[in-house]
Amino acid sequence: MYWDRDIETMERSALQRLQCERLAATLERAARAPYYRRLLEKTGVADVREPGDISRLPFTTKAELRNEFPYGFLAVPLTDVVRLHSSSGTTGNPTVIYHTKADIIAWQDLVARCMYMAGMRSSDVFQNIMGYGLFTGGLGFHYGAEKLGAMTIPVGPGNSKRQIWFMREFKTTAMHILPSYAMRLATHVKEMGLDPRTDLSVRMAFVGAEPHTEETRRRIEETWNIRAFNSYGLSEMCGPGVAFECPEQSGMHIWEDSFLAEIVEPDTGAPVPDGECGELVLTTLTRTGTPLLRYRTRDLTRIIPGPCPCGRTHRRIDRIRGRSDDMMIINGVNIFPLQVEQTLMRIPGIGSNYLIEIHEENFMDRLHVSVEMAADSFQGTLSQLEGLQSRVLAALRDETGVTPVVKLLEAGSLPAAEGKAVRVVDRRAQSGKGC
Amino acid sequence: MSVKQISVFLENKKGRLAEVAKTLSHEKINIRALSLADTADFGVLRIIVDNPDRSLTVLKTHGFVAQVTEVIAVEVEDRPGGLSRILEVLDQDNVNVEYMYAYVEKSRENAIVICRIDDRERALQILEKNGIATLSAEALKAL
DSSP states (O other): OOSSHHHHTOOHHHHHHHHHHHHHHHHHHHTTSHHHHHHHHHHOOOOOSSGGGGGGSOOBOHHHHHHTTTTTTOOSOGGGEEEEEEOOOSSSOOOEEEEEHHHHHHHHHHHHHHHHHHTOOTTSEEEEOSOOSSSHHHHHHHHHHHHHTOEEEOOOSOOHHHHHHHHHHTTOOEEEEOHHHHHHHHHHHHHTTOOTTTSSOOOEEEEESSOOOHHHHHHHHHHHTSEEEEEEEETTTTEEEEEEEOTTOSSEEEOTTTEEEEEEOTTTOOBOOTTSOEEEEEEESSOSSSOOSSEEEEEEEOEEOSOOTTOOOSOEEOOOOEESSOOEEETTEEEOHHHHHHHHHTSTTEEEEEEEEEEEETTEEEEEEEEEEOGGGOOSOHHHHHHHHHHHHHHHHHHHSSOOEEEEEOTTOSOOOOSSOOOEEEOOTTOOOOO | OOEEEEEEEEESOTTHHHHHHHHHHHTTOOEEEEEEEEOSSEEEEEEEESOHHHHHHHHHHTTOEEEEEEEEEEEEESSTTHHHHHHHHHHHTTOOEEEEEEEOOSSOSEEEEEEEESSHHHHHHHHHHTTOOEEOHHHHHHO
């Protein structure tokens, strides 16, 4: 029932002692990274006796990760690094995380722990329907499943026909999938004349990478006749494996031997008590390549107070309720409105007014970008307009990795930007609404 | 001789075409010919009016994306083969017609088509050489 009984059921007091030791070691390691060396020289290394002492350190944000590109957060010689993961896009510097061999091993063990906790065993056939590559979701689960010992099918996302073929031929029992795609894939199964509840062998799914509601999870479970487990992670930590649901399906255990979690008030940074919603702030406790101190995840959640009936002592976080910044999550892909704006403004013939809308179509998110054309660039031909439309589409696709629906508007059709114009409208029924 | 056509960019939005017509009608501008090219998302309205310069100003002040395109008004014999002959003549000299549309005219012997051609000067020479008449803006207005 436990992947690592000693760690998973460790007494709270022992767990806190372990956190303290690891935090002290993390601070030492972090001080080898140029950014933290400068910071700690200024503020002085905090005397850490208990995990709460960490609040004396300043936060780390995505902005610092970007500004310190490429090696400002690297705490080991580059020769010790075996892999990097990076955010996509070309607007501003990407955020890059470097992993040593030890980091990769620790990460795959964490993911294996998550999958084992949810009930996956080495006899399972695991189909990984997530993107491989720079995105951590695919590789993170892949290595975790191999570590656990399950036969892993690294099929990646998309191509529903092929997904279903693998499921039937190899009797897939567990899958890792975006919640939105789980619903759409079920409709494809039905279109092929099959019943996802009875004609397939899938018994469990790991769903994550995009916020979703309890209702969506229940719908996935109902449609497939499976159990679906919520997964939480972010590439700045390692990727998946940060927090995960146990069979109780009542909150995600955050692995406190590996991460020090705080919940803070997003505006002031002040800590909020357990049970109250705020922004999740994480400190890595074992990572060697890129240790991060008090990293602002911008994800809004709360600590669920009280012990879990499953016996694990690691505290649980609630499902993510939204973001404290303007990042959009489109089918699991993270996009900032600024990326869209900067891409549009580089295209000649495009005006400065635009509107981003996120719709839900057939269980998938769809990014709609409406943009005004510059009044004086019109040449009177349809081909010019079509060319402009496809240039905008290609540029946005290259920047974000998502294919948007682009609409060219007459100049002046969008409300003029007075003060802070509303440029993003989320029309999804289940979008995170914040705390 | 070429004439001025007004091209207007239109989103595919209900009532947009009606607004162009209304805007021009308020200014007592008469639309003499019109064509609409569209895709699923947007369209381009092309019009020949009795006062193109004022039309452009009026449309722009009303927030439309509009511009002027030089086109040719060609006289076409109103009988079978009339249009075919003109196109043949242009084709022989490799002049490509981007688009064309008919000009509405009552009680005249000949019909008129509006042609948009990239190489307008050469097209005019070819037409003239072959005895095909084109109309000036003034002639068109006087009709």
